[in-house]
Amino acid sequence: MQEAIGKANTLIEAMGWIRRFRGKTTVIKLGGSLLDDEHALMHILLDVIFMESVGMKPVIVHGGGKAINRALAKSGIEPNFIRGRRYTDQATLDVVSRVLAGELNVFLTEEMERLGGRAMNLSFDTTNVLFGEKLPTPDDEDLGFVGHVTRVDRSVIEGLSYTDQVPVIPSMCAGEDGQRYNVNADTAAMAVAQALGAEKLVFLSDVNGVRMDKDDPKTIIHSLSAAEARQLIADGVIAGGMIPKVEACLETLGRGVRKVHIVDGSIRHSLLLEIFTTSGVGTEINQ
Known part of the structure; x- marks a missing residue:
């Protein structure tokens, strides 16, 4: 009986958050090692299905760097990165397009369909919703077919959300001439969140959030204002690879998205714990 009461209390705690976010859009960026972790991925997709079931409007944007690297290796193509971005010639682009x-x-x-949800594949093979152009680079550095998103077909995405389907979008875009481009998954998710005026943008990562000590997961900071985040960068607390991720969060907040979360997707049901509990499990950054 006590166990049953505990479960009921959990549902009551979640009720306030469910009512608050019902009808609101949450963009979830999925990528990295999570796509290779079958167990973690299943729980993430179950969380997304739950979100849709209680009236939220989740949208998935995904990358897939490790899967691309494996496919390139099978094709005998050596990966090449310039300033953290994948150099994408035509042969690499063909592989990226096939995989993503x-x-x-x-x-x-x-x-998602197998797990009981409803989802729609939005891609070049069905309906493309991300449009863009070649990414401008400093000193005209050539990255090949690497692009950035300049326009999102929000009507298609919103139409699917209103019919209780979860849009699933790869981090690629097409130019007005039909040319395909490889896009950084973080920036693709940001573009989608901004275009939809999302309530939340969640970066599912393999770290548990912003930490006071980057090497100690127990020092996680659960909530930050934009001003506090900028101060932590200036003080050197936020350092290394976390700097561009937090700067991306701040840029997104400045363009209409209300809250951005950095969450460790390998924690079972981390998405639900972050959104539907008071304490959360990751870092929430807000205005």
Whole structure:
């Protein structure tokens, strides 16, 4: 009986958050090692299905760097990175398109359907919703077919959300001439969140959030204002690879998204714990 009462109390705690976010859009950026972790991925997709079931409007944007690297290796193509971005010639672009817009997008959509949800694969093979152009670079540095998103077809995404389907979008875009481009998954998710005026943008990562000591997970900071985040960068507390991620969060907040979260996606049901509990498990950054 006590266990049952405990479960009821958990539902009551969640009720306030469910009512608050019902009808609101949450963009979830999925990528990195999480796509290779079958157990973690299943729980993330179950969380997304739960979110949709209680009236939220989740949208998934995904990358897939490790899967791309494996596919390139099979094709005998050596990965090449310039300033952290994948150099994308035509041969690499063909592989990226096949893996991201093809295999992974179909897999994620079918897996959500298998788990009892409803999802729609939005890609070059079905309906493309991300449009853009070649990414401008300092000193005209050539990255090949690397692009950035300049326009999001929000009507298609919102139409699916209103019919209780979860849009699944790969981090690629097409130019007005039909040319395909490889896009950084973080920036693609930011563009989608900004275009939709999302309530939340969640970066599912392999770290548990912003920490006072980057090497100690127990020093996680659960809530930060934009001003506090900028001060932590200036003080050197936020350092290394976390700087561009937090700066991306701040840029997104400045363009209409209300809250941005950095969450460790390998924690079971971390998405639900972050959104539907008072304390959360990651870092929330807000205005």
